[in-house]
Amino acid sequence: MRRRLERHLPRALERLAHCIDQVRMWQPGQFNYLNSSQYCLYLYFLSNTIWREERGDEAVGAATRLFLLNKALNGIDLFYEIEMPEVFFIGHSVGIVLAKATYGNYLVLYQNCTVGKNHGVAPVLGDGVILYPNSAIIGRCRIGDNTTVSQGTGVINRDTPGDCMVFAGTAGALVLKPATHSLVADFFRV
Template sequence: MRLALGRTEFCFEKITSPGYTKDGEAYFSHLHSDQYSQFLYFLSHSLWNRSENKPICDKLIFLNKMMNGMFYSYKVELPNIFLFGHPVGSVLGKAKYADFLVVFQNVTINTAVDDAGSPAPVLGKGLFLGAGAMILGNKTVGDRVSVGAGAAVYNAEIPDDHLVFRDRTGELRIQHRTKGECTAQQFFNVPIG
């Protein structure tokens, strides 16, 4: 429990969203469902790494699914610094995740990983996933990438500093970011780099 709380504090002290800090210190409330979902990940993952106590870890994941409608495995290595922003309906599959991940509602990361050892996607630092965003397949998504609401990346490499979005006609667009900082940066108080 102490390890999970320490990991939670380390993560939360870097988040700029209201309610994650109080008087300059990391703040955790079990009544804040986004925070609690993150804590349940840290707790289940920490327990799995220390004891591989599958029954307890499964119960923690089921609790999160019941309370938040979100699924991730305690075996998945989520980054040390990430934010779940109203992640109802999100499914985070096996992938190589990096710090400064932002996940909103109905996000899907569903990979080609199977027991035969197919590769998982590599997701870069500062990845922002808007409502309904999907990453399917096993290709690399670069650093400081934003996948907008309803946009799907299907088995495609996305270079660093790019936006993936649907335009007004519904066409999928991939273009270089023109703003100075990536979308994920607004959620963290340390530079993504």
């Protein structure tokens, strides 16, 4: 396993560095393994890189062990087969569950948010989607670019037009309000 990790480590670190360099609150060019969010991303990029480049039984075993380590250390369910965007930010990883969905660049995730399937159908998220704590996007959803899902809001089998903020309404309805400005620039160097 050690040789496999050493073989894929440079590419995984390259992917991680590209991501870190785009996040405003992080110092470009500096991976801090004591920052749990950065370490969470590192474990994902390493497991995903091994899986992408090898896919044999031993590679799957190594990727699975890294996935389980990430789950145990950071409380995140982010399987190595999931194709995350090149640039994304995890504010707090605890309780995040991510399905095999389509994820746009400049994704922001906070604790206890979920992207999940409903009857085998996964959401499609555009660029610049922000999921605040305890929010969810589940099922046949097309989430437009620059959509912010507010805390505690569930978007289930619904679409958003983009450039909006989504709030929980009454009786399961959603309230969509136009975005006053792009929040992506608050998180990323775009």
